[in-house]
Amino acid sequence: MKLYYSPGACSLAAHIILNEINVDFDLEKVNLKTHTTEKGSDYYQINPKGYVPALEINPGLILTEMVAILPFLAQHDPHQDLIPPSGLGRAKVLEWLGYLNSELHDAYAVFFGKPLTDEEKSRAYQEIDRLLNYIDQAIANSDTEYLVGDNFGPADAYLFVLTNWSPLIKHELNPYKHIIELRNKVAVRQSVQIAMRDEGLIS
Incomplete structure (x- = not known):
């Protein structure tokens, strides 16, 4: 490949x-x-x-x-740990991937297109914060180690990569302690x- x-x-x-x-x-x-x-x-x-x-x-x-x-x-x-082969577990992975791709990815991508006015930047930051707040609360309300279950998977990798873009656009991740905890677990993987x-x- x-x-x-x-x-x-x-x-x-x-x-x-x-x-x-x-x-x-x-x-x-x-x-x-x-x-x-x-x-x-x-x-x-x-x-x-x-x-x-x-x-x-x-x-x-x-x-x-x-x-x-x-x-x-x-x-x-x-090892069949990254994604369930079928059923609700696999559907939940796809649900997260869809949300990250269509919502969070697009929200960050606004900053990598044409230059934004201050007003446009403010609205774009608000949108990223709205989405991250949802994700942070979802993690807080979950009893699993990762976004789906107790095994690292593709949704965790995707969230890690997208939130890596926050420093590039001068966005502050500190308010999202549950996302940061998840990021820290992902970051140390070989x-x-x-x-x-x-x-x-x-x-």
């Missing part, structure tokens, strides 16, 4: 899960401004949508979209440390 990624982008979550399932894979960095890969390929020829991640499963067979890639990878976990080093995010 090959993961097309951009350092620190949402593709980092897929990179983390690839490390978790301990398979051989290649990485190819994408410049999202020029839409070329580090090997000089036109990224639009690989993924016409133009954004990361794209997962090449076999030559010419490409999977895109976080809500598809993360469960696909997680189901290859040899799969996360390796992925972040490979992407040049930590030394």
Whole structure:
């Protein structure tokens, strides 16, 4: 398999899960401004949508979209810990991935488009805080170790990556102590440390 990624982008979550399932894979960095890969390929020829991640499963067979890639990878976990194979447990993972992708990801993404006015920034921060407050309360009201059950999974990786963007946009995470506790558990995983080093995010 090959993961097309951009350092620190949402593709980092897929990179983390690839490390978790301990398979051989290649990485190819994408410049999202020029839409070329580090090997000089036109990224639009690989993924016409133009954004990361794209997962090449076999030559010419490409999977895109976080809500598809993360469960696909997680189901290859040899220990069957990352995602339940069926039933309500799997549905809850997909529920979280859908929420993170359609709501929280989009809320952060506003800051990475055109420059925002002060008023637009204020509204965008309020939206991120509204979503994070929901997530923080959901964690607080849960008796499980992670977002779904007591095992780390793709939703935890995705939340970790998205909330990594808060410092980039000068957003304060400190009010969300339950999210921070979850982030701290995720951050020390070997799969996360390796992925972040490979992407040049930590030394």
